Amino acid sequence: MSKRRLNKQQIDRIASNQASVSKSADDIDLLHGLVVTHYGKEVEVLRLNADKSIASQMTHRCHFRAKLPTIVCGDIILWRAPPANSATGVIEALLERQSLLKRPRPYQDPKPVAANIDTIFITLSPQPEPISTLIDRFLIAAENADIDVCLLLNKQDLMGSDQAVTHEINELLALYSQLGYPVFRYCATNGEGDENNKSDEYEKERQRFIDALANKTSILVGQSGVGKSSIINALTGNLSAKIGDISSANEKGRHTTTTSQLYQLGNGDDSNADAKIATAIIDSPGIREFGLWHLSPDDIINGLPEFQHHAQNCQFRDCPHGQSKGCALQAAFEQGDIHPSRISSYHHILDSLDQ
Ligand SMILES: Nc1nc2c(ncn2[C@@H]2O[C@H](COP(=O)(O)OP(=O)(O)O)[C@@H](O)[C@H]2O)c(=O)[nH]1
Ligand SMILES: [Mg+2]
Ligand SMILES: [Zn+2]
Secondary structure, three states: OHHHHHOOOHHHHHHHHHHHHHHHHHHHHOEEEEEEEEEOOOOOOOOOOOOEEEEEEEEHHHHHHHOOOOOOOOOEEEEEEOOOOOOOOOEEOOOOOOOOOEEEOEEEEEEEEEEEOEHHHHEEEEOOOOOHHHHHHHHHHHHHHHHEEEEEOOOOHHHHOOOHHHHHHHHHHHHEEEEEEEEEEEOOOOOOOOHHHHHHHHHHHHHHHHHOOOOOOEEEEOOOOOHHHHHHHHHHOOOOOOOOOOOOOOHOOOOOOOOOOOEOOHHHHHOOOOOOOOOEEEOOOOOOOOOOOOOOOHHHHOOOHHHHHHHHHOOOOOOOOOOOOOHHHHHHHHOOOOHHHHHHHHHHHHHHHOO
């Protein structure tokens, strides 16, 4: 096997030169693949045709060469099928990524979570209630990774069951919508319960969400329990993603998503073996805290679009943006041009960077 390994130069050439890839694949028996999930030392791969369409729905376990960077779900790779006496293939090269979403860690480099993402859906629900600072943290990370980001309210059926929470969520969504972030409303359990969810208006809203997913790779992020896995099951029409139902009297039977996983969405007749990757959605583990240690104070401002032009107007170049003299950001807040919850998130986040 080792004789057939690519040398570093070949890998670099493949990774940096997309045009040469299909030729290389023909030359040396390498296959294109899409990574759907990562389990410690192995990943699961779907075989792709050279034009990146899905060649087969069957997934293949692969290990990867140690010299490769961390491979994550959504990655497009070159791999070699297992020899006759083995069940495990091997990933030889990683193709250039269009985007990379990373999860920050204290005292360590951020951990890559998913690659080639077009859209991040920050998922929230009435129960568990949203945490606005967490939403702002995700938004700032997405802005800095240059990935489109939207808000997705799930459990629409529970809106109204608690007036205070309902009001708070509507306000929150209105704020983000005003800031230019697309907002969607969904109900993963639609069909099982509340008849109100089947109204024309709800159906239109559901279709808007489905249209926003089309022909893209999206990821659902957010707190545990908001229904990310349930949304994927509702969209794929099966029960492939494990949901957090409590299946016994205690919490032992609880399923939580521990690793990101990519699912293809069947597009009607396209859901056969020839379907292109076109529409894919990634389920991710629930997150309670999302540090932004890898970002600088300037990155934080850049992640808050309505702060940017105000921050440029501060009297002093090194303005700490607080009660200080000539701070245009503070003035904008006092005039009601910046929402209190955003300025509060900003100060929280900035304080946490110093720790
Ligand atoms: N009422 C209601 N419950 C939901 C909805 N979506 C998910 N759930 C429930 O919320 C719980 C957590 O769901 P899960 O998909 O595991 O959340 P995740 O941790 O974000 O993946 C489960 O008990 C689901 O049945 C919804 O739209 N409405
Ligand atoms: Mg889950
Ligand atoms: Zn300032």
